[in-house]
Structures are given as structure tokens and as C-alpha cells.
Amino acid sequence: MTNKIDNKDEEPAPFFGSWKKIYAFVFGELIFLIILFYIFTKVFE
Numbered sequence: 001m002t003n004k005i006d007n008k009d010e011e012p013a014p015f016f017g018s019w020k021k022i023y024a025f026v027f028g029e030l031i032f033l034i035i036l037f038y039i040f041t042k043v044f045e
Contacts, residue, residue, distance in 0.1 A: 013019045 013022050016022050016025065
């Protein structure tokens, strides 16, 4: 008996087709928000 995980049993990602694309989107959104808040901070200080 092996404890091998079969990739065929993995559920597909709900939105972008793969989990890597979802993680990339979330990371990109995080970077965008950091830059946006930095700009707001500089403009309104």
C-alpha cells in the first residue's frame, strides 16, 4: 500500500482554471493594494 496522492482526484480551481493562476492573481492584487495605499499615503500626508 502506498500513500500516493493522485492528481486526477484533485478538484479544479473554481475561477481561473488552475490554482497557480488564482495564487498569482491574489499575489498581484496584494502588490497592487500595497502600491495604491503607498500612493494615498504620500498624496494625503
